[in-house]
Amino acid sequence: MKRLTAWVAGVCTAVLCAALTAALPHQAAAATLTEVTGFGANPGNLRMHVYAPDNRPARPAIVLAMHGCGGSGPGLYSGSEFASLADRYGFVVVYPSASKKGNCFDSWSAESHVRGGGSDPVSLMSMITYTLERFGGDAGRVFVTGTSAGGMETNIMLGNYPDVFKAGAVFMGVPHSCFANEADYIPSPGASDCASGRVSRTPQQWGDLVRAAYPGYTGARPRVQLWHGTNDTLVYYATLQQQIDQWTNVFGLSQTPTSTDTPQANWNRRRYADSTGTVKVEAYGIQGAGHSLPSSGMAAAAIQFFGLTDSGPTSTPTPPTGACRVTYTPSTWNNGFTAAVTIANTGPADVNGWTLAWAWPGNQRITNAWNATATQQGAQVTARNAPYNATVAAGAAVTFGFQATYSGTNTAPAQFALNGTACSPAA
Incomplete structure (x- = not known):
């Protein structure tokens, strides 16, 4: 079977990414995608870029946004809607760039599966810490999202650091600790047991993998939003249900949704709320979509799920409604x-x-x-x-x-x- 060269739509070519990176300044500047070096412990050998809009509050929210295999932080910046949403709602976006296996984030190693274990998750936490300090960020409003390999890493970060993140949005991901090892991390259709949904576990077993990432943790867990296309032939649609099983178990919820609806054409949404009516897990099956998320409007839905549309900057966004x-x-x-x-x-x-x-x-x-x-x-x-x-x-x-x-x-x-x-x- 022909080997795919990337796990995510919107990935830029190596030449374009290099050109974008070369054009970036090395000192932080508002409203400019800026590369940051020396941000702290970096065992994953990641690169860091930040977008901080001019129009932001004194204590802005922070969103960690991660690309798919073959991509880069600048590529996700230019190929997604998160930066324009940051302009509108005043949050800061951190765009890391991966360096392993053709620029994939590490969600396969034993180190990546536990809090403070090393590899990419520790590098990503260094970026969060740096950004909170540099921009006076609100530690109570830190969020994470990613697509494909970045979506897989989103689940890793939510499990490893539940005390850091308020919520996460996973596009085309797999459950936390799904990959048994690096040998199963194969970016080719049907080759990976994990990405093909062939790893069979009960909801309790999936949930135990998250709990093992931070043993003894009893605090609040970040809310989780999940997205997957029904026609995804690279990271199979079956992994969406596995993620639902995992996170509903972590929250102690039934795997039967408390509500279902279709907020937009072909967006089939299942919600899982607790006894107070708070939605802890939200899952979107996108009818007919392949390995191509997020598409138009989905980043905005993620930001709304985070609660960032309710507390944006006080000045008028650009462009205002009707303008x-x-x-x-x-x-x-x-x-x-x-x-x-x-x-x-x-x-x-x-x-x-x-x-x-x-x-x-x-x-x-x-x-x-x-x-x-x-x-x-x-x-x-x-x-x-x-x-x-x-x-x-x-x-x-x-x-x-x-x-x-x-x-x-x-x-x-x-x-x-x-x-x-x-x-x-x-x-």
């Missing part, structure tokens, strides 16, 4: 069309870095784009700025285009969101 307008102009032929999309910034402040998201009402599918990078998962589309048109000045506009296919009726999207904020469609 943008989208003009969508399609040109249709038999089973195909092109479209020009103009984003007008009608607000008082510049938009620095933009992501435009929408959902198709039909079966439209984008085949290529210009002046933007467009990705599609099911009906959800995300278009991100090119390097040369990232800034949309107040009162100005930017236009990009794409080509797509369809069958039936080519109905225009009903609404758009710019950097997660609803945008008014032009009449």
Whole structure:
């Protein structure tokens, strides 16, 4: 079977990552992705980058965000929505870069499975400690998230350091201590027993692995949000249930959800609440999705789960609601069309870095784009700025285009969101 070169969508090439890193300054600066050296004990030989938005409170929350195999911290910064969400809600994002097995975070070694054992988790904790001190962070609002290898490491950090993290969001992960050793950590479809969901344990046994990471710990546990695509052929969908079994057992909850719903099309959510109604575990099965999460809107859902949307910065975010307008102009032929999309910034402040998201009402599918990078998962589309048109000045506009296919009726999207904020469609 053909070996995959990466475990996560959005990974940049080695040349691009090197170019990004080379362009970064080595001293901390607000609103700039900044590399930090000398951040503390670093047995995992990781690199650290930080994004601290200009608009943040005196004691900001901290989010540790980890890439997948083959990726980098700068790659996740440029290929995800966490930085734009940080601008909106005023938290600081730590982007580590892994160095093992083609840039994968270590979730397979015995050292990584226990608190203070060494390897990558200890390096990651050094980054958290540094960031709390450097930016005066709120130690009661530290969170962790990651995709694929980063999602696996998210479960590791939640189990090893439950007293540090308030909550975590895991995209395409596996349970804590799922890998028996490095030999099973194989980034190829079906090759790994753990990643293929073939490790058979009861909820109690899965839970015991978390409890063994910090023996004797009796304090509060971080809440957990889990995401997985039903068509993931690299880290199989079966691992989602294993993670549910693990964390519900850790919380002493039933494996039967207390509620189920579909908050968006193809997002099937199960929630597991305690006797007070507090949701401790939340699991999303994304219908039809492969190994490609998070897609549009999912990072925002994670930040909302963390509670960071309720206590953002006091000044007006950019862009505020209603401060943008989208003009969508399609040109249709038999089973195909092109479209020009103009984003007008009608607000008082510049938009620095933009992501435009929408959902198709039909079966439209984008085949290529210009002046933007467009990705599609099911009906959800995300278009991100090119390097040369990232800034949309107040009162100005930017236009990009794409080509797509369809069958039936080519109905225009009903609404758009710019950097997660609803945008008014032009009449």
